[in-house]
Amino acid sequence: MDLPENILEAKYVRIKWQDKASALSIKESKDCIEITRGRNTDFELEATAFSKVELGITGQLAFNLLDEKIKDPLYFERANGDKSQLIPVIDNATKRTWWVEGEVWFKGKRENKREDRRWESEIFRSAGKVKLRVGKYSCLIKIRSHSFTYEQLQNYLQDFKNELWYLILHETSYISAPVKEKKVKILDDSSLEYFHRYISFVEKIVDKPKSELREIQELKSLRQVKPTPRTFMEIASSGFKSQLTSRAYKPSYNVPENQYVLFTVNRLYNLLSNLGKVSSYVSTSLDEKVKAQEERLASFSDTIKINKQAVESDYKELKKAVLWERQMINKALAEQPLNPYSPDLIDFDDSCELTLGKQLEYSQSLSFFHHSGLKVLEQGEYYRIEFDNIFASILKPYNTYRFKAKVSYFTGMRNNKIVHNLVFRIVEGLELVNSKTEQKLKSLVKQAKKLKEDNWIRPVTKSERTDQEQEKTEIKALIESANDAITRNNNLSSKLSPTLKRLRNVLKKLQNLNIKQNSVFPNSMSFIQNPNYQGVHKLYKEIQTLSGIDENLFKGLEEAEEIGILNTSLIYERWCFLQIIKVLIDKFRFLPEEQWKSKLLAQIVNVEPSKVRNVQIQFENSETYRQISLWYEKELPLNKGKSTPRRADFVIDLDSNFTDSSPKNKRMVLDAKFYENIKAMGGISEVVNELYNAKNYSESGENKVFILHPSLKAVPEIKTPQDWAVNNFMGETQLFNWDEYFPNHRYGALLLSPIHSKGKYLDSLQMALGMFFQYGIESNGLGEEGYNDWVIHQHGVNKEFGINPMPKEKLFCVVCGNTEHEVQIKSTPRGIKWICNCTDCKHQTFINYCGSCRNRLFKHGKHWSYHATQSMQPYNIKCPSCGEIALERE
Secondary structure (H helix, E strand, C coil), X not given: CCCCCCCEEEEEEEEEECCCCCEEEEEECCCCCCCEECCCCCEEEEEEEECCCCCCCCCEEEEEECCCCCCCCCEEECCCCCEEEEEXXXXXXXXXXXXXXXXXXXXXXXXXXXXHCEEECCHHHCXXXXXXXXXXXXXXXXXXXXXXXXXXXXXXXXXXXXXXXXXXXXXXXXXXXXXXXXXXXXXXXXXXXXXXXXXHHHHHHHHCCXXXXXXXXXXXXXXXXXXXXXXXXXXXXXXXXXXXXXXXXXXECCCHHHHHHHHHHHHHHHHHHHHHHHHHHHHHHHHHHHHHHHHHHHCCCXXXXXXXXXXXXXXXXXXXXHHHHHHHHHHHHHHCCCCCCCCCCEEECCCCEEEEEEECCCCXXXXXXXXXXXXXXXXXXXXXXXXXXXXXXXXXXXXXXXXXXXXXEEEEEECCEEEEEEEEEEEEEEEEEECHHHHHHHHHHHHHHHHHHCCCEEECCHHHHHHHHHHHHHHHHHHHHHHHHHHHHHHHHHHHHHXXXXXXXXXXXHHHCCCCCCCCCCCCCHHHHCHHHHHHXXXXXXXXXXXXXXXXXXXXXXXXXCCCCCCHHHHHHHHHHHHHHHHHHHHCCCEECCCHHHHHHHHHHCCCHHHHCCEEEEEEECXXXXXXXXXEEEEECCCCCCCCCEEEEEEEEEEECCCCCCCEEEEEEEEECCXXXXXHHCHHHHHHHHHHHHCCCCCCCCCEEEEEECCCCCCCCCCCCXXXXXXXXXXXXXXXXXXXXXXXCCEEEEECCCCCCCCCCCHHHHHHHHHHHHHHCCXXXXXXXXXXXXXXXXXXXXXXXXXXCCCCCCCCCCCCCCCCEEEEEEEECCEEEEEEEECCCCCEEEEEECCCCCEEEEECHHHHCCCCECCCCCCCECCCCCCCCCCCCC
């Protein structure tokens, strides 16, 4: 059956009932709830129920029919087959008919009976599924239940509004022209001088406002009367009295000039009030940040608490790896190519335990040096042991094996050395005697037994103490920076209060003059000849430009202030959008395009869904040579064979042109899911799988896909000892059973909520975006390369080539976004590693490579590392590409 595009729309509405059948008023949510094509039904939508919020406060689900051909009443079809009829109610303002639940009529509480009465239903008081019947069509409604309180929902809403004003009044909004090329920030006390001068002009106007005489009628003594028609009527009906109605004149201040002045005072009072709110909000946020950093600082000690769950996870991984190694031996033996038998082949006896040495680089076949087990050669001679590539995933350097095989043996010369070539032509039997993986497993078990006896606490090692001291230095720098910002912000707040009071006083005085405000600028001589009116208009325009808020933005902000908590999922989605922008600007120093505020507000306050899709805001950081296109409701290309469009909440298209000859571009998709208990929706595994694979947001693995959610402890298994791992999954290790490979940060799930993790609630988002900008843009598989002259001449570098893990794109600090670093280079067995110290925030970045698969690795300390760390060594990272777990350092 061909389905129509739109048969109905769904919204949250708040109804004030007149009686059981009619409404006094209906307030709609600004945006419709998205309705998609269903799998087992014609359509699907997701709705939210709040078990701890009184019915009606957050609104109720309502449907408006768009297909006029449908005449049958709408009803819910329960799982047991029962029907729940919906009732129609007409909106008197729009004349539209909304269908809502109507099972039980609640008369209201005695003290507020008229306000509280409403229709109620049990369907939307808990989570579950219900089917809506719309004529011949069916729509599955998935109901998510939340235990958020009304106060917590208000917290989300207020934080959304605070963040919106913060970004609109952000210090990147400075301009230069009206202030004679001197850059001034709106969040700076120097900007208050403009307000003081403006208020002085308004005070002078209040003292001597422009007025005009308006004719009125009032009672006057007989001798003073200037008769009107009413005067003669009074004389005719009552005769002469001591007082009669007379024509009179009274000064009126409600003139266009004063109306415009009142309009500007109201606007700037609103601006200054919100500037005060933003200042208070920033102070609170900074206080929470300092407290969180001080808690981190206090957590360091001479001992380390080992995470038992992470140890258990490493144990499972190592045990699985050992089993896999043995299983793959039999598979490789069965699948090896059949080589013709040659009488020249010799037997290799399985009584010999052969330990392979280092693997040869750039060899077309699988080749190793010899470590032990064969006859010791003379100086100037070495073995080259060669196998078929079918054994590439099994044979590892420094593992010990027993082989039963047919081999060819011959000698040759290379670099003036005698090479003893041993080529395994036919491998008849292969036994793994000892492997590094088994050594790691045994070492882990041994350490775990001792730790269990010591309550999972052990002393800090020398190298860990060094790492701790480095982290302390970074934390102290962050606290110092935050305290400096708090001092500046408190100074601004202390000066805001008297300024706001002066502005409030002149506002009241103007209102007492019975002036009605008007936004139309009267192009009269008063604004040319009168310096006070002229000064008000000039300074209003300067302050307006200084704040970066024009008339359209003001109107948008006023509309945003009216947003309620009808559609909480949409509020959360747009709050997440603000957080992404905040991290881009505040943490990674991206500058938004010129008209970004207009685009942002248009997206937030627009009612028409078509106008909030494919919203694009461009950002640039010239220091890191990176550009970003941030999309809201981006329509992705259609899946093959599908006609339903895919719209991702947020898409980040990243371009890096640090290397002109090979510019890079990558895409990251983020989707906001307002699931308080994501486990009830199948857990992060099912939600991520739905987006990454089923909806193919990854575009067949090309894009990174992350979800944002407010659900605590959503990660089903702790696999890394980092604090963030309880609530966040960065794609740092294998976790989901639908992916047999290491995710290598291809997907993830982040906790993002203003009511959790005060002071560091943005850290996970900052880490994920930092990972994408730093690690995700690179091709991280490394090979040997020639060093440049600067590297060659560094102290301790004794080679001219090797593995160099320094990124090809411009390096930046993931904590503060700075690009200036003091660098050190140290030699490694196969190359070099880099130690980079940020000159701004003192954060230290180690850039190394995996000894097993040569994948580039970034180490950012225990708190900021987006790679997993090792359970027994929380300051050492695990490779996200192969999961390599290093042996304990001596």
